[in-house]
Amino acid sequence: MKVLLTGATGLLGGALLDRLVENGHEVRCLVRPESPNAARLDPERVEVAWGDAGGVDDLSRALPGAEAVVHAAGLEYAPPVVAALRRGGVERLVIIGSTSVHSAYEHRSGWRRRMEELVRGSGLRWTIVRPTMIYGSEKDRNVSKLLRFLDRSPVYPMFGPGTNLWQPVYHEDLARGVLAALVRPGAVHQSYDLPGARPLTYLDLVRAAAGALGRKPRIIKLPLEPVRRGLRFAEALRLPLPVASEQVLRLREDKAYPYGKARRELGYSPRTFPEGVALEAARLREIGQVRG
Ligand SMILES: NC(=O)c1ccc[n+]([C@@H]2O[C@H](COP(=O)([O-])OP(=O)(O)OC[C@H]3O[C@@H](n4cnc5c(N)ncnc54)[C@H](OP(=O)(O)O)[C@@H]3O)[C@@H](O)[C@H]2O)c1
Structure with a gap:
């Protein structure tokens, strides 16, 4: 599958990139031009599209040919990500949220709930995965x-x-869970908590x-x-x-957080x-x- 990955220079994104490539997926990474971590990416191994995940135009330029987007650069960018996928006719989105959406404290959970609602109402074939501390x-x-x-x-x-x-969840276990969420057809329109x-x-x-x-x-x-x-x-x-x-x-x-659903549906075993x-x-x- 050809995948557009955001956040590839980060902790989870780096592990995800390795898993995607190992599993034979073709990966294009959206990287900010000012990223201090761009050297972490090997251009022999992955395609780099320069741009900001907060910009619909940048995302749209990076999309052609992609069959799916895995967005690990921040749930706060859900509005431009959703808009770009709709504009580009790409249906499949796996987006990384956080178990903080379950917090009783409004400053942790409120905006995340609203972002998740936007994803669920997007008309896309979405999956939301929620890590604990990585x-x-x-x-x-x-x-x-x-x-x-x-x-x-x-x-x-x-x-x-x-x-x-x-x-807390080990980054590589989480990456395996996210990959399963991407490829398993039953994961479409589902949300999963992925803790340790x-x-x-x-x-x-x-x-x-x-x-x-x-x-x-x-x-x-x-x-x-x-x-x-x-x-x-x-x-x-x-x-x-x-x-x-x-x-x-x-x-x-x-x-x-319990993770029985992820264990059953994604084979998740951290x-x-x-x-x-x-x-x-x-x-x-x-x-x-x-x-x-
Ligand atoms: N870390 C945790 O404990 C934790 C817990 C729960 C949920 N999460 C979520 O899991 C995801 C991954 O977390 P992480 O710890 O791997 O994050 P991280 O190490 O901080 O990496 C963030 C990645 O996103 C990229 N990024 C940020 N803003 C961007 C923008 N505007 N345009 C393009 N790229 C941008 C960064 O690129 P640069 O190289 O340019 O900085 C980096 O590659 C995030 O959505 C985070 O909110 C994290």
Whole structure:
């Protein structure tokens, strides 16, 4: 199948590109001309179309010949992506959302719900896949930071009791799930949550990451409530803040999701966090980002 892929220079997109090419698909990547990561793409292996995923004209120029679009460059671009597919007569769209659409906090879920609704009402042959937090390489912005921190520090400060649940997904497992969503006919007009194998508490997540480095940090728990109250007070005074009180509250929200539907319909079978973080620690060690 000839596929237009957005986000190919990113964490998920890079893994997706590998899976697509390995499986014999012809891939054209839409890449912003100003991308600092364009060198990650091998022009011998993939076709590059320069353009912005936020622009209907750029997307339209990249579409001719494509039978499907896999959009991994951000759900916020759903309106131009949908408009370009309709304009170009391309029907098949796999779009990456986020399990944050399930959040009780409106700033996380509201706009994502609206974007998903737009996709569902598009008249296209759509599939929505929703990852949890993605990890697995130095490109991720969460677990790689945690590993580098734990590698340096004998102490880990934790906001809250650490009992809230997480279920991060290893980038390559997610890429396999997205590919299945693209090729399985039954996935058309379906949405799938694609988390890691099992939820684990924040505390166990930090311990598993430290264990992958052979470390045993002292975990110091800091109470969440005073931080949140301080932020709310500052918000009331309309002071500019780096985080919102709602974001701090969200640290208390469990991010655990069942995935029976994806297992049955996509054959989705992700690995556990301890398995995935061991691979990531090995990768960071190999490239000299951690010692442990
Ligand atoms: N990371 C997570 O934990 C997480 C969790 C849930 C859902 N998701 C969603 O999953 C998808 C992939 O996430 P990721 O972590 O792989 O993202 P990422 O590593 O930040 O990569 C984002 C990719 O999108 C490209 N991009 C961004 N804006 C663009 C634009 N206007 N035009 C063209 N390309 C653009 C970036 O290109 P450049 O090289 O130019 O930057 C990059 O290739 C995203 O939709 C994200 O919202 C991520």
